Amino acid sequence: MLPILNANDAAQAETLDAGARIHSLARMLPIGYVLVCVLYGVVAYVSMGYDDEFTNMALVEQRGLGVVSLTQAEDVHPPGQYLINWLLHALTGDWSLVRLVTALLTALSLIYATEAVRQRYGDRAAGMLFVLLCLNPAILMWCTGVRWYAYFVPVLVWLSITPQRNDWRYWAKCFGGLALLGYIGYAVFVVALPVLLLYWTGARQGIREKTVGMFWGALAGALLYAYQFHIFLTVHLQAKGSQVSSMAKSLMGFAIAQVSNQGVFPVSVPALLSASGIAGMVWLAFRADARGNLRNRYLLAYGTGSVIAIVLGIAGKFRNLVIASPWQAMWLATLRVPAQRLNAFLICFAALAGGNIWGAFNVATHQNTTKNSWDLQLPPVMAALARSNAACGGDLVVLAHDPALNWHVDQAGYPQLGPFSRQTLSGDVLNATHRCVAVVRSYAGMFDTVAIDQMYGQVNGLQRGAESRQQFGRDSNYRIKQRLDARYPEYQFDITLYHDVSGLAGLTAWQPIAQRQP
Structure with missing residues (x-):
């Protein structure tokens, strides 16, 4: 004959089972x-x-x-x-x-x-x-x-x-x-x-x-x-x-x-x-x-x-x-x-x-x-830049303002203009016509709206030929983030590749912060 368990006995048995599982x-x-x-x-x-x-x-x-x-x-x-x-x-x-x-x-x-x-x-x-x-x-x-x-x-x-x-x-x-x-x-x-x-x-x-x-x-x-x-x-x-x-x-x-x-x-x-x-x-x-x-x-x-x-x-x-x-x-x-x-x-x-x-x-x-x-999808962006560099015969200049991307572009060895870049581009590079310039737009971050508008306003003034565009890292929460800061982009990175570009010397707003005069 099976023993009869009351509610307290059953609860105690379940508790013992839970304790045994924990142990x-x-x-x-x-x-x-x-x-x-x-x-x-x-x-x-x-x-x-x-x-x-x-x-x-x-x-x-x-x-x-x-x-x-x-x-x-x-x-x-x-x-x-x-x-x-x-x-x-x-x-x-x-x-x-x-x-x-x-x-x-x-x-x-x-x-x-x-x-x-x-x-x-x-x-x-x-x-x-x-x-x-x-x-x-x-x-x-x-x-x-x-x-x-x-x-x-x-x-x-x-x-x-x-x-x-x-x-x-x-x-x-x-x-x-x-x-x-x-x-x-x-x-x-x-x-x-x-x-x-x-x-x-x-x-x-x-x-x-x-x-x-x-x-x-x-x-x-x-x-x-x-x-x-x-x-x-x-x-x-x-x-x-x-x-x-x-x-x-x-x-x-x-x-x-x-x-x-x-x-x-x-x-x-x-x-x-x-x-x-x-x-x-x-x-x-x-x-x-x-x-x-x-x-x-x-x-x-x-x-x-x-x-x-x-x-x-x-x-x-x-x-x-x-x-x-x-x-x-x-x-x-x-x-x-x-x-x-x-x-x-x-x-x-x-x-x-x-x-x-x-x-x-x-x-x-x-x-x-x-x-x-932390969420930035940097590997596909660096891979895209590598493909562009190869397609442009090694003549690729990068413009970016994100600190992490600036660092990795420097490490990859591409000529770069960016506020956090450690490079100093020579006058010959700035005054030359380049086969390709990759402009990487991303969240404004520490920069205020005036500074960002100045940076990309100068980009719009470049003399250039054909262009193509790629986007990486769609943020599914961007609409909510835009309520806190309207500058949040839908995509983490937006790369526009310009061909036959001259006029880089005029991009004064992209000068590395460490090299700017007080």
Whole structure:
């Protein structure tokens, strides 16, 4: 005779089954770790870069180690990223290898955090953290490059795992890590208080021991950072205007970057999956155990850091919020959920995981992310230019204003006029008649409407013969983007090939920015 199960027994059996599945998946984490290293390595190595990277790369190539003193005198960032980039580029000689190193550093830090959470919170938390942290689209996008967040986030992730031993090394890690972050990015002023809260609440010490440890740690950290803090106050703080947004824009940035995810377009199915998944997980957890979940250390860090970022106005730029992503993942992965709500909780997690994985796929394939320059389909454009160069007997001049495209055209060796090009074309080249000139139109980006109109107005004044046109990278979301900026094009790149062209000397608006007279 079969046993009769009541509703509670059935629910408990389902919960046990869910728990068993989680434990089975957790045992596969070592395989996942290998795949994460492969994912980050491949995305970094094959990346053609995005706009902001090329300024860093140009400074390192042109100035060498002198880039440190230059940026200390006139930048908005501390010198850590430039020093690391110089060292890695000096060792490898290849920016693709530099990206590979930074990406693997990030991947290893994420694996370290996942394993630490597995040991302290169990398999369920580790399995969830693997998806939320290791497959986080924002981290995958911003930490496979050569800008400050590629070095800041791995250190922050390492720092966010408080030591098990509560001796002098506990506070040494805290304040030593903060000092290191301070030389990489001034986002340290956003994360310092949350980090201190993590360490204070995590220390298994009495109040007196904590206070003494923090005092000596803070004193050592202050001495290590005193000079850079002076540079921040006297030089770098003066350029803060370009980094600060309004409160409304900061709140919108937080919603897009943290409630949705940076790997998906904000008005899309995966964005809805992410938002609904987070909302469901938090609602279920707090409805069941609000008091216990409010005591979550990572919620304290995440909430405090997010509020500071919004109030300071830096949350208006999505990329800045990548520093909050590790704490968001750690908080969600360690939510306390009673057994009877576990299945519903896991359904919500599955929705969030779907949005995350979708976003990670977009990042890996360079499409539909929140970063326009990341989405640029550069390979087909470079292939089209190569075909045109061959058809024109090697006499092709390129006009383009996109930073990434300028860099790759320079690397390909085509004569080029562009604001971010490193070339200086001779008078003979500018005054000659060329068989072909390729004018590559793209999103205006940093240029205002007056500057763009002047650039293309000068192009219209060229003496030229026949022409042909190609378009690449249709943006399916361009109509929505045009509501924010009417200059967004339907296609990422529009190439017009002009034949028998003269008059390049008159294209003064296309002069490289680095060569313009003040």
